[in-house]
Amino acid sequence: MGLRLALLNASATTVWPPSGIALAALLVFGLRLWPGVLLGALLVNLTTSGSWPASLGIASGNTLEAVLGCLLVDKFARGRRAFESAADVFRFVVCSPVLSTIVSATCGVLSLLAAGLARGPEAGSIWTTWWLGDMGGALVVAPLLILWTSKEPIPISFERISEGAVLAGLLLFLEILVFHGWTSQSSLSFGIGFLAIPVVLWASFRFKPRGTSAVVFLLSAAAVWGTLRFSSGFPLETRIETLVLLQAFLAVVSITALAVSAAVDERRRATERGAGQLEELARLNQQLDSQKEEIRSYHSLLTHDITNVAMALLGLVERLLLQVDGPLTPKQEELIRRSNRQALEMNRMGENARMLVRVREQGLPPPNGPIKVVEALDRALRQVRDLHFDRPFDVRVDCPEGLMVRNLPFLDSILINLLDNGVRHTPRGASPVLTVRVKPDDGTTRIEIEGGAPPPPEVVSQLFETPVGRKQSSGHGIGLVLVREVLHRAGGSIAVRSVRRDSQDVFEVDLLVPKE
């Protein structure tokens, strides 16, 4: 069929499907098939030119075209996967239909000239015809063969088949309009031919690159067949002009359709990937939730049990210290007080961890009611004295007797944590003096705790940070994180700084309890 359109020269045609077949064969089965391409091209050209040297030259050009096209498409357009993205479709077009076909056209024309089968003045027209014919084959036939030999399963359903049948029927209808149409005026028929573009785009949007390549092929075959059939009586110039226009039209339609189809397919795959990732994310979230629930459950059990163990230990120590079961030696009493300290420490760590999780997960509990600051300080100091029974320290409290705090939960814990911190970090041997000043300040309550050796600046900057992952952290750190969290959520604030008092650096904590 291709050589029936060889109007200028028996070997040069505007439609040359074998260029696409050869390219597809090498891309699909590998470059090792190049001898087959050479042999096929040689046989075909012997039948047209009858000249061995010319046929060999032309066949070599055809083979080089296919090999070069294959190498370029493999290198720059992902080979067989060139139709999976719009960018690769354009690279494919440049690599093979546009560039590699130049080799074949050039070798072919030179071979014809050398064999005396073409004249010099015709060379330009023959070259153009040859190049256009090979380009058409590479653009229309190669995608069809490459895509239909892929192993991707073909989705078959009644809806898809029906839609495909309607699409094919519409193409047939347009074909009849163009070639058997209402009018014999070629320009109008040519215009009607453009109605095929929306139909091809329909295929691009709905039938993926594989279906699109089939539609483009059918359209091209029908157009060439129609052109062959109905232009036979036209003058040569008109026929050549018609074929050039046809090739240009088919090239534009083919490139557009394949690129759009690839872009639509890319988007579909991205959407599917996104949906898959969302699904995976949801699964991971569910897993995370379940793990969090498990950890929460362990945490709750652990803190409950710590409290119970602490209560039992503290009770036993309390009983021993009351000496109702017999007197204690001073050494025994000291050891029991050390046990008491450990039980208190254990209890406080459990309490802090429990409260911190509670505040983070459920927010602050509603206030229990007004708390007398003096009494809260007294309770806190008693516990800090029990914790540091073997360490002399002094606490001076300056607090109005009737001052109440109404909207700060966990005040006792906050005071214990801060006072304990003040004593704990003072070097052994020193006797820290802590000064606690409490005063109402324009509706708020300001609590200043001053004294104790200031920690290094790098420690101060991290003092209220979660101790996770921090080097040299201990469970006591949780208490300070709790203090900051409670104050922050209650609308208060806390500031720490190192200040100089009586030629000594001391630590100062400034705590602002929010307005009532």
Add this chain to the structure above:
Amino acid sequence: MANILIVEDEGDIAELYRMFLESAGHKIVGTYADPAEALDRVGMLAAPDLVILDERLGARSGSSYLASYRDVFRNARLLLLSADPDAVRWAETLGFDEAKRKPVTLRHLIENIAGLLNRPPRGG
């Protein structure tokens, strides 16, 4: 002095309550780890003036027995002891006579109980 029923699943803690309360002159009418068991044995117990109930008793919750205990131990004050601050916060709203947060020093517990026994039970 008062008759006291202890419902606490931690043996050491229950024993400490017993020791301190008996030292303070009270009589322990029973010590149970399971709140349902205390109800089952009600006929065999001297009527308590006070029930000390733990909140978390294995898989059971002490506060879920509030209505049954009010019904069965009509003249008893109900004291909830829990490590959970929220349980303590809501206990009196639910109908307990008093709630204390663990750990509590036993000296304070004895003082609290003395005060509690001076008040009539909420349901009585």
